[in-house]
Amino acid sequence: MVTRFRKRAWPALGVAAVLALACATAALAGRSSSVVVVTCSACQSSPTDPFLQFNYDAVQQFNARYKGRYQIKIVDNQYAGSGPNRLQYYQRLALANALPDLFLLQRSELQTLETTGKLYNFAPALRADRRWQKTFYPGSFAALTDAKGRVFAIPEERDSIGIFYNKSLFAKAGIGSFPTTWSAFLQDCRKLKESGSICFAMDGNWVTLLMWANLIGTQPGGAQFLLSGTRKGDYSSNPAVVKATEFLKRLHTSGYVNSDAFTGDYNNAATPFVQGQAAMIANGPWMVQSDIKGKNAVPNLYSQIGYAPSPGWTAKGGGLIVVAGNGGWVSGTHDPKKEQAVLAFMKFITSPAQSFAQTLKTGAYPSVQLTLKPPQLAKLEPLAYRLVRESGKVKYTYTDAYFATPAAFFQEWTNDWPSYVQGAMNTTDFLGKLSAAASKTGP
Amino acid sequence: MTQCSDALTIRSARRASFVRLPRVSWTRPPRGTAAPIVLSLLPGLVLFAVFFAIPIGVLVVTSFTDWSLIGWHYIGAHNYRRLIHDSTLWVSARNTAIYAAAGVLVQVPLGCAAGIILSQKLPGWRVYRAILFIPFVISGAAYALVFSMVYNPRYGLLDGLLGWVGLNHHQDWLFDVHTALPAVIATFVFILGFVMILVMAEIAAIPLELYEAAQVDGATLFQQHRRITLPLLRNVLGTCVLITVLGYLALFDIVYILTAGGPGNGTVTLVLYAYRIYTNGDWGYANAIGTFIVLAGAVLIVGVRRLFRIGERDL
Numbered sequence: 001m002v003t004r005f006r007k008r009a010w011p012a013l014g015v016a017a018v019l020a021l022a023c024a025t026a027a028l029a030g031r032s033s034s035v036v037v038v039t040c041s042a043c044q045s046s047p048t049d050p051f052l053q054f055n056y057d058a059v060q061q062f063n064a065r066y067k068g069r070y071q072i073k074i075v076d077n078q079y080a081g082s083g084p085n086r087l088q089y090y091q092r093l094a095l096a097n098a099l100p101d102l103f104l105l106q107r108s109e110l111q112t113l114e115t116t117g118k119l120y121n122f123a124p125a126l127r128a129d130r131r132w133q134k135t136f137y138p139g140s141f142a143a144l145t146d147a148k149g150r151v152f153a154i155p156e157e158r159d160s161i162g163i164f165y166n167k168s169l170f171a172k173a174g175i176g177s178f179p180t181t182w183s184a185f186l187q188d189c190r191k192l193k194e195s196g197s198i199c200f201a202m203d204g205n206w207v208t209l210l211m212w213a214n215l216i217g218t219q220p221g222g223a224q225f226l227l228s229g230t231r232k233g234d235y236s237s238n239p240a241v242v243k244a245t246e247f248l249k250r251l252h253t254s255g256y257v258n259s260d261a262f263t264g265d266y267n268n269a270a271t272p273f274v275q276g277q278a279a280m281i282a283n284g285p286w287m288v289q290s291d292i293k294g295k296n297a298v299p300n301l302y303s304q305i306g307y308a309p310s311p312g313w314t315a316k317g318g319g320l321i322v323v324a325g326n327g328g329w330v331s332g333t334h335d336p337k338k339e340q341a342v343l344a345f346m347k348f349i350t351s352p353a354q355s356f357a358q359t360l361k362t363g364a365y366p367s368v369q370l371t372l373k374p375p376q377l378a379k380l381e382p383l384a385y386r387l388v389r390e391s392g393k394v395k396y397t398y399t400d401a402y403f404a405t406p407a408a409f410f411q412e413w414t415n416d417w418p419s420y421v422q423g424a425m426n427t428t429d430f431l432g433k434l435s436a437a438a439s440k441t442g443p
Numbered sequence: 444m445t446q447c448s449d450a451l452t453i454r455s456a457r458r459a460s461f462v463r464l465p466r467v468s469w470t471r472p473p474r475g476t477a478a479p480i481v482l483s484l485l486p487g488l489v490l491f492a493v494f495f496a497i498p499i500g501v502l503v504v505t506s507f508t509d510w511s512l513i514g515w516h517y518i519g520a521h522n523y524r525r526l527i528h529d530s531t532l533w534v535s536a537r538n539t540a541i542y543a544a545a546g547v548l549v550q551v552p553l554g555c556a557a558g559i560i561l562s563q564k565l566p567g568w569r570v571y572r573a574i575l576f577i578p579f580v581i582s583g584a585a586y587a588l589v590f591s592m593v594y595n596p597r598y599g600l601l602d603g604l605l606g607w608v609g610l611n612h613h614q615d616w617l618f619d620v621h622t623a624l625p626a627v628i629a630t631f632v633f634i635l636g637f638v639m640i641l642v643m644a645e646i647a648a649i650p651l652e653l654y655e656a657a658q659v660d661g662a663t664l665f666q667q668h669r670r671i672t673l674p675l676l677r678n679v680l681g682t683c684v685l686i687t688v689l690g691y692l693a694l695f696d697i698v699y700i701l702t703a704g705g706p707g708n709g710t711v712t713l714v715l716y717a718y719r720i721y722t723n724g725d726w727g728y729a730n731a732i733g734t735f736i737v738l739a740g741a742v743l744i745v746g747v748r749r750l751f752r753i754g755e756r757d758l
Contacts, residue, residue, distance in 0.1 A: 088722060091512055112724065115513050204618075259596040262618035264703065272597070408723045411703075418618040419707030 036341045038101035041075040050362045070341040099332020106327035107403045120331035123151040135368045153328040155367035160391045161284045161321035168304045169197045169279040178308040185311045189256040199256035201278035203269035210282035214310035215244030217398030218319040230405045236431035252421045262418040285384030286363035307383040309394045319396030412437035506734045510727035522731035535716040543691040545628045554638025562646040579636030587700035590630040623709045638683045645679040681751025
């Protein structure tokens with residue numbers, strides 16, 4: 001009886017299984033034909049990184065708006081934000097032809113990854129939509145365009161990076177206003193040291209290199225060096241670079257910086273500043289949200305803080321780091337349907353509404369030009385906005401070497417900077433090593 | 444008992460001859476058993492190929508290429524010629540040798556001494572054993588993070604302690620060219636748990652009759668350990684030295700987290716240097732350094748095995 005049932009049941013079950021499989025295949029085929037799914041590896045939710053969180057929120061809004069047409073699938077990974085190992089992650093994916101459809105890279109990383117020939121070229125899309133292209137600040141694409149005119153990234157930010165200073169510590173040292181020249185800066189450092197404060201907080205890496213950029217960029221020709229010169233030739237005898245490097249060393253040897261200024265850990269610079277021990281630190285406007293108003297800051301720190309452009313080598317020769325187009329959204333897609341979805345997301349996230357939201361949520365200014373009304377202006381962080389307005393008044397504006405140099409440069413800097421400051425090598429040798437490292441092929 | 448003690452006097456233990464264990468000779472398997480033998484060996488052979496033979500093969504083959512992100516070409520022995528003239532490589536080799544020497548000269552003797560002392564089952568020995576063993580089970584990365592704070596010149600524990608005795612100069616232990624290497628060594632050289640536990644296990648296997656005979660002959664406690672324990676620990680000490688040396692040949696995490704190899708390559712290791720080259724996209728050269736490390740490891744294995752006659756049994 002059981003055997004007979006089995007004999008009869010098997011064909012019926014087989015037919016049912018085939019039908020179910022056919023239905024499922026048809027459903028999947030129908031789905032794939034109507035919704036284009038693209039992957040994003042820089043869009044995951046993050047409680048600590050406001051930039052990632054902004055991307056995540058934008059993706060949710062995009063998916064809701066384009067429901068049934070485009071969908072962005074988030075690929076969680078530990079390299080979503082910027083970090084030293086991010087490039088390796090994408091190098092491995094490029095080798096495996098498995099780059100995500102959307103991700104973020106800095107300019108130096110981009111220059112390496114574009115050699116694989118596996119990145120999507122945005123130039124035709126920008127030419128096809130001039131109105132979209134014109135929404136960006138002039139020159140935003142300059143650093144993202146190769147010699148053949150190909151554009152491999154859509155710029156994400158345009159930030160003015162100045163120097164935060166603690167007015168209370170300045171007053172305690174008898175300093176009335178932020179110095180406008182480097183010689184006044186040194187005098188103020190001496191006064192701050194005598195009053196028991198750390199003059200300038202540094203970390204041996206990011207913050208230190210911002211000051212290096214300020215010292216170079218406020219000299220004639222400095223801006224050009226910072227834009228492209230760090231990758232070319234030997235600059236151990238470049239007078240502007242030598243002068244800046246030796247001044248930066250002097251800040252350390254005179255005891256004007258924190259004693260743990262070589263660790264390469266940003267927190268070792270940020271902590272003494274937000275704890276009210278250090279009087280100055282160089283950083284971008286995002287520091288207001290992440291640190292100055294953060295839980296580690298002393299009470300009412302924000303009300304004591306000023307934000308100023310860099311001093312200069314002459315009176316009225318100050319400058320400001322303006323980071324424009326030093327990285328952005330990149331795509332590894334080569335599927336025409338997915339390209340359309342990627343472009344739709346790029347136009348969405350660079351729209352005026354999203355760009356303004358980015359400024360509010362991250363503190364970083366967008367690469368597109370915003371025409372803001374008074375109610376919107378009132379929502380902006382005043383310290384940062386004041387500095388953005390200053391960018392049109394200062395004598396020099398320049399980029400930061402951090403974004404334009406390969407990883408080998410930073411390895412060499414963090415490795416040799418402490419020994420150079422401690423006198424184990426001279427300026428020529430130090431800069432010679434940096435030049436050699438920066439001119440190497442690779443990331 | 445007298446005969447036994449006569450036969451195993453301290454002198455005879457010292458003069459004990461050494462024999463090699465008998466070799467297993469190859470015999471042809473019986474008919475019909477070849478297929479099952481091959482099948483049973485297959486999983487092991489596959490694992491060996493996937494996780495050992497193929498990676499080593501790729502490492503060696505690509506070390507003769509200019510492998511990078513954009514492709515690779517055969518370049519003969521160019522990477523090895525470059526290796527000979529690479530001063531940073533020899534600095535990293537020197538540093539690696541110093542780390543290994545510190546392990547062999549400090550970690551192994553101290554661990555051995557701790558093992559011998561705790562084997563006397565002194566009051567509270569289990570507590571001391573646990574205290575000495577716990578650091579061994581903590582990951583190197585966690586250890587390094589803790590020590591990066593201990594050494595911090597602004598808020599670190601070490602400068603705080605020195606401040607109590609009036610010696611606080613806000614010394615940047617990890618980034619001063621004169622103190623970086625000793626500071627890094629000090630983070631791991633007192634992790635004695637591994638050597639201690641192996642020595643204690645080996646001592647537990649030494650027949651008590653040897654010590655009883657020695658006591659009858661009037662040997663002091665020191666003499667007993669000098670003449671019985673230490674000679675019989677030769678195999679395990681050789682193993683400890685071998686594992687210590689190979690461990691420091693591959694040292695990476697602690698140095699990477701503490702100093703990233705700086706200042707001025709003062710603490711960089713061979714593996715960390717290879718990693719730097721790898722991150723710069725020069726994969727062919729990084730693999731040449733990797734091959735050099737593998738060869739150095741092989742030479743060390745042979746050298747230490749011969750020095751300590753590991754695997755030979757005392758009679």
